[in-house]
Amino acid sequence: MKVALTYNLKEKDETKPADYFSEFDSAETVGAIAQAIEKKGHEVCRVNASNTDLFSYFRKNKVDFVFNIAEGKSGKFRESEIPAILDYLDIPYTGSNTFSLALALNKSLTKKILKAENIPTPAFQLFVKGTEELDPSLKFPLIVKPNCEGSAKGINASNVVETKEALFKKVKEIIRDYKQEALVEEFIRGKELTVGIIENGKAQVLPILEIDFDTCVKSGEFFYSWRMKEFQGNMELGLVPSFHCPARLDAATEKLVKDTALATHQAVGCSDISRTDIRLDRNNVPYVLEINPLPGLDPKESNFPVMAYAAGMKYEDLINMILISAKDRFLKNSKREEN
Numbered sequence: 001m002k003v004a005l006t007y008n009l010k011e012k013d014e015t016k017p018a019d020y021f022s023e024f025d026s027a028e029t030v031g032a033i034a035q036a037i038e039k040k041g042h043e044v045c046r047v048n049a050s051n052t053d054l055f056s057y058f059r060k061n062k063v064d065f066v067f068n069i070a071e072g073k074s075g076k077f078r079e080s081e082i083p084a085i086l087d088y089l090d091i092p093y094t095g096s097n098t099f100s101l102a103l104a105l106n107k108s109l110t111k112k113i114l115k116a117e118n119i120p121t122p123a124f125q126l127f128v129k130g131t132e133e134l135d136p137s138l139k140f141p142l143i144v145k146p147n148c149e150g151s152a153k154g155i156n157a158s159n160v161v162e163t164k165e166a167l168f169k170k171v172k173e174i175i176r177d178y179k180q181e182a183l184v185e186e187f188i189r190g191k192e193l194t195v196g197i198i199e200n201g202k203a204q205v206l207p208i209l210e211i212d213f214d215t216c217v218k219s220g221e222f223f224y225s226w227r228m229k230e231f232q233g234n235m236e237l238g239l240v241p242s243f244h245c246p247a248r249l250d251a252a253t254e255k256l257v258k259d260t261a262l263a264t265h266q267a268v269g270c271s272d273i274s275r276t277d278i279r280l281d282r283n284n285v286p287y288v289l290e291i292n293p294l295p296g297l298d299p300k301e302s303n304f305p306v307m308a309y310a311a312g313m314k315y316e317d318l319i320n321m322i323l324i325s326a327k328d329r330f331l332k333n334s335k336r337e338e339n
């Protein structure tokens, strides 16, 4: 099979904000995915979506399948850009469709769907202008986040606020700097968990990953903030969280967390792969923060591969499972269309 690997590459550009390229992938990740696919005997064409006219490229270069990890160019629907082009050109691709990618990138809309499905998610309010009245039922501490970002862009220790004054300052800052709504949520103080789902015939939940920030107290960061993600492992900055996979949970809580992630994957309509971020409150209620249909796949740094390794998979097994799941889905769908 001829497989195109679509991605956006991290670049060095001092004129851009420090977190500008955070969602994008490194050359090492792109290389590792390409190698994993090539190992199975496929031909891989690497396509940097940031500097390629994709319509001309795919019209000129016929491929059988696309392995998509591109986060898209800009705007609230950016993750759907490449799948939309591929749909238009009738080229099958891995991962979620345009609708689920756009939905998952919009945290408040996703949370409304979770609420309708009785999946717990922190109480919240969306600020469009920054001058709205604060919902008096929301309990401090609250966290302020851009509504449509990933990689914890715009989220640091100062985003957790204890007063109305600090809240509105942060809300206005986010609306101004990220040119989008600010999402305000109740801050859930318990364990941080992330749950990987991979489809292998049917959706399979990987061992849960727990991230413990107790070892990072001196850094000033105390949750999975942008600084924590960007400088993870930096001893000097004190940003060395401890990872536990499987998470340290009793059997009942483990099942509840896994069922919650699975229900989230299904509610958002994800395909092939997703990673759901969850916080447990002190009663072990798993609150879903968000779902990532395009989780990072850095073989050394990203959370998703850590969970796959804990399930006994090698990196190449993980990548090829995503490809096989997508291929099977497209074959089933095209048979359905024929009948």
Ligand SMILES: Nc1ncnc2c1ncn2[C@@H]1O[C@H](COP(=O)(O)OP(=O)(O)OP(=O)(O)O)[C@@H](O)[C@H]1O
Pocket (backbone or CB within 6 Å): 122, 143, 145, 149, 150, 151, 152, 153, 155, 185, 186, 187, 188, 189, 192, 223, 224, 225, 229, 277, 279, 289, 290, 292
């Ligand atoms: N309501 C909350 N309560 C407690 N912690 C929270 C809450 N919302 C966010 N956080 C913390 O901030 C981190 C980043 O938030 P979130 O996952 O919503 O952002 P993101 O940018 O989409 O992340 P990702 O890097 O996974 O794409 C979470 O992993 C968690 O540590």
Ligand SMILES: [Mg+2]
Pocket (backbone or CB within 6 Å): 152, 277, 289, 290
């Ligand atoms: Mg997250």
